[in-house]
Amino acid sequence: MGIETSAANKKVKQVFELAKDKIPNSNLSPKTNTNSKGKKNRRRQHKKMVAVSPVQKLFNTCNEVFDSCSSGIIPSPDDIRKLKAVLDNFKPADVGLVPEMPHFQASVAGKTPVITYLHLHECDKFSMGIFCLPPSGIIPLHNHPGMTVFSKLLFGTMHIKSYDWVADVPATKQPEVRLAKVKVNSKLTAPCETSILYPTDGGNMHCFTAVTACAVLDVLGPPYSDPDGRHCQYYLDFPFDNFSAMDGVSIPEEEKEGYAWLEERDKPEDLTVAGKLYTGPAIVEK
Secondary structure (H helix, E strand, C coil), X not given: CCCCCHHXXXXXXXXXXXXXXXXXXXXXXXXXXXXXXXXXXXXXXXXXXXXXXXXXXXXXXXXXXXXXXXXXXXXXXXXXXXXXXXXXXXXXXXXXXXXXXXXXXXXXXXXXXXXXXXXXXXXXXXXXXXXXXXXXXEEEEECCCCCEEEEEEEECEEEEEEEEECCCCCCCCCCCEEEEEEEEEEEEECCCCCEEECCCCCCCEEEEEECCCEEEEEEEECCCECCCCECCXXXXXXXXXXXXXXXXXXXXXXXXXXXXXXXXXXXXXCCCEEEECCCCXXXXXX
């Protein structure tokens, strides 16, 4: 999914920093005694016995998978499988979510549903976050330039429509309009496998519509960055016949539903993404 969330992230980070500043640091030093070596050994054994939480395992895996990646560089097939395997097993409880939370409540009739974004982590290599959609919530058609994106539907039912650009198509008379091929146009219901999109394949431009309340855990590698040319661009999609005649592009009649013209647009005015503080299991950034 991965729509640009910098404003929401900034607000969440400010809240997190304020909370962190209120926690006093401990300067107590451990006392030494003749049993110190034995205690250290027991502490080591205890650490080995403590299970790593699923969200910590996800963070650790992302660190490994995206360590040598950059814009347009796709992780190796083995790394793709490794990260997908971690996400495939994710459950709402692993990130402290339940469908009864306020984020998922239906909106007032006639009012556009507000999307909630829970920020987990972001660095120059990757970002992790959760989109919480109430019923009928929509994340409009948008792209992921140079990114590999993993999306795990944690609960609920969601309709996904995605596209990839069609290569070697003559330039249109309107440069902001390009031909795209439909990659996915179907519903997903959790539990289901993780969806993966790539810089030029897998449905790089997509739109999500919540059929029921739902939550999507997103991992983007690398994240959006305007200075690095990874800007979140929104689109309108039009049936193939709307522009084909004037641009001389021909598609067999029976295949036309599998294509559309995408036109660049500004961020929709009715799209509201509210950043909220993530309150699930902690992530230790080593």
